[in-house]
Amino acid sequence: MTVVEALRERAKELFSAACTAADPAHALRAALDTNPPPRPDPGGSYLLVAVGKAALPMAEAMLGHLGQSAREALVITNYENARDLPGARVIAAGHPVPDENGARGADEVAALLSSATGEDRVIALISGGGSALLPAPAEGLGLSDKAEVNxxxxxxxxxxxxxxLIRQQLSRLKGGGMLRIAAPAPVTAYILSDVIGDDLRVIASGPTVAPIGTRAEARALLEKRGVWSQLPAPVRAHLERARPDEPPSPQATNILIGSNRKSLEAVAEAAAGLAPQIVSDQLTGDVADAAKIVTDSVRSVPKGRAACLIFGGETTVTLKGDGLGGRNQELALRVSLSMPDLGRDWVFLSGGTDGRDGPTEAAGGFVDAGTATRIRAAGKDPDALLANNDSNAALAAAGDLLVTGGTGTNVADVQILLLGP
Incomplete structure (x- = not known):
């Protein structure tokens, strides 16, 4: 095995450690040791709603904790992660593009919550992906309107x-909607964060917390970014209407059980002996800028010893072509094309901890100094593919796609740069 081959295998092992650290069942059980849900009042019972890519393992762990106490449990998750769960109704729905199954699931969530009484206790299990999986269009909007906005x-x-911010203004359940529907029943939420900085208003669009902003702020943002005129007419009409005066969202107990930072720390622990360093847990913004941060980071690492540089975050891609890919695949491709000649072996991995990057079967990509050469040897132009946002085809040609399958968790993205001595 060459040095590069060994580094590639090690990078995949470290990425696996990141995903294991965010195991939703383990994280929830640990949280329940110190923060169990309050017991229902006499005559009441538990109502359990689990939403997101990690909904099933979280629901399974919670049902194990509650025993036979739950009156009803409803789980909404993505198709890849869906399976039967005794004691719960499971609805598989579309992600990242909402679909009719998600809309049906949202209606069932609303119906279950509206049945709650003051004696009941509602438990919400929230994880990444909940925004798309639980589309509940506001009055006057259709699912196609929300899909086009997305x-x-x-x-x-x-x-x-x-x-x-924008999604919350177009939904019945987001931005504290679950709390308003469940009232007067108290709500306890256990949240697995896929958002950098762990802003609870942002995770799954904050169904159990106050909204990020107002309709006016959402409209101002859309106008500033030049998107307003492209929105479906019903969406523009909805955002132009003054929001009826509403009382503040009922209070909930929100408990954060896992995050991207915890996964980065797990990578650092697993990389002992490689001088691990968490360079940034805020790798956000445009993917081209993120690639430069990664390639610039090597300047501080002297030759002569191996090193492991660790990043976490969630970048964005501005589409300029009609290719197929995702932010992790494009970040990996950009790094492979812009990394300076280091005079040493290196491997860079960028992956989504949920096992899915964009509308592809890959979790991301892992590249090295030979990636561009392998793409060209396959008869393709890596620069042209990048310009067309076709990172999936480029990395596939090089044999550099990171494919893990669904991991059952989602704590945003992890990047690992391994440097040989």
Whole structure:
């Protein structure tokens, strides 16, 4: 095995450690040791709603904790992660593009929550992906309207906080909607963060917390970014209407059980002996800028010893072509094309901890100094593919796609740069 081959295998092992650290069942059980849900009042019972890519393992762990106490449990997750779960109804729905199954699941969530009484206790299990998996269009909007808004926001490089500010204004469940529907039942939420900085208003668009902003702020942002005129007419009409006065969202107990930072720390622990260093847990913004941060980071690492540089975050891609890929694949491709000649072996991995990067089967990519050569040897032009946002085809040609399958968790993205001596 060559040095590069060994580094590639080690990079995959370290990425696996990142995903294991975010195991939703383990994280939830640990949280329940210190923060169990309050017991229902006499005559009441537990109502359990789990939403997101990690919904199933979280629901399974919670049902194990509650025993036979749950009156009803409803799980909404993505198709790849869906499976039967005794004691719960499981609905598989579309991600990242919302679909009719998600809309049906949202209606069932709303119906279950509206049945809650003051004696009941609602438990919400929230994880990344919940925004797309639980589309509940506001009155006057259709699922196609929300899908088109989602497409436009992704195509124009909106960051996750901006996206969820807008999503919350178009939904019955986001931005504290679950709390309003469940009232007067108290709500306890256990949250696995896929958002850098762990802003609870942003994770799954904050169904159990106050909204990020207002309709007016959402409209101002869309106008500033030049997207307003492209929105479906019903969406523009909805955002132009003054929001009826509403009382503040009911309070909830929100408990954060896992995050990207915890996964980066797990990588550092697993990389002992490689001088691990968490360079940034805020690798956000445009993917081209993120690639430069990665390639610039090698300047501080002297030759003569191996090193492991660790990053975490969630970048954005501005679509300029019609190719297929995702932010992790494009970041990996950009690094492979812009990394200076280091005079040493290196491998860079960028992957989504949920095992899915964009609308592809890959979690991301892992590249080395020979990536561009392998792409050209396959008869393709890596620069042209990059210009067309076709990172998936480029990395496939090089044999550099990172394919893990669904991991059952989602704590944003992890990047690992391994340097040989």
């Amino acid at each position: 497409r436009l926001l992704l195509a124009h490089g909106f960051e996750i906080t901006e996206i969820n």
